[in-house]
Amino acid sequence: MRRFRGEAENKVDAKGRVSIPAPFRRVLEEGDPDWSVGVSPNFVIVYGRRNSKCLEGYSLRSINDVDNLVSRLPRYSKEREILERLLNSQSIYAQVDENGRIVLPPKLREKVEINSKAMFVGMGDKFQIWEPNSYQEDMLLMDQKLSENNFEEEIYSLLDYKDNDPKKL
Template sequence: MRGVFLSHVEKQLDAKRRLLIPQDFRTTANSGSAGPKAATPDAFEGVYCFASIEADCLEGGGAEFFDRYRQLIESYAVGSPARRALEHKIYGGMHRLSFDAAGRITLPDSLCLKFGLSDKALIVGLYDRFQIWEPTAYAAYQAEQDQLAREVLSQRGA
C-alpha cells in the first residue's frame, strides 16, 4: 500500500518562512505510485502546493497529487472556460517546494500573507493530500466540518 497523509501536527514557521514537514509526510509525498511516472513533471524531493480551491489554506502533496489535478484539467476540452479556470487556479498558482537537508520547505511570501501564516502552521493530513493552515483559522473550519460530519452520519443512520 502506498503511503497516506494522516493526522495533524502544529509546526513553527521560522523568519525565512521555512516549515518542517513531518517525516512520514515527506516519505508519502515522494513514494510515488506503482504505475508509470511519465506524465508527472521531473521527479524531485519535495511537494507541490497551491491555494486550496475548497478552503482558506494551502493544499499540497506529492507527484500523485499533481497528477490527479493534471488529469482533472485534461478531462476538459482545450479552450473550455472550465479548463481555463482550472489551469489558472492550479498550474498558475502551483509551487514546487523542495525539501532542504532538514526536511523543510520554504513557503512563498504571497501564500503566507494570503492565509495569515506567520509563526505557526498546522499541517493536516487528508489521505491523498495535506493542507497547511493558520491554527486559529483551522479551529473554526474544523468546528464547521465536525458539525457537517455529524449531520452526514446522522442522515445515513450511522
C-alpha cells in the same frame, strides 16, 4: 501506496522556514518518481482554493492525477482554463531541504494568514496547511454541522454503496 494521515502543528520562523511532518515526507518521497534515498523530494503547493483558508500540498504523482483529469476537458473551454488557473497558475513547486523543511514564500503565508505557526493536515492523497486558529475554527464549524439533524449518519452513509454503485450526490 501510503497516504497523508494525521495532524501536526509546526513553527514557522522569520525566514518562512517550516518542517514538513516526517510522515508526510515519507509520502512525498514515495510520490516523487525521481526520489531516492538521501535526496529531498519535490512536490507541489496549490494556493488557489477559494472557500477555505488553506494551502494544499500534493505529491508529484497525485498532482499528476489531478492534471490528467483537467486534460480531459476540451482544450480552450472556459471550464478547463479556469481549472488550469486554479490548479496550475496558483501553485508552485517546492523542494524539501535536507533538514526536512521548506520555505513558504511570503505571498503564500499572507494568503492564509500564517504567521509563526502552521498546521499540517493529512487528507489522503493531499495535505493542507492552515493557520492553526483558522483550522480550529473550521473544525468547529464541521463539528456543528455534523451534530445538526442526522448529518453525521448521512455522511457516513455515503460509504454504503449498493450494487457497487456510489450514491449520487
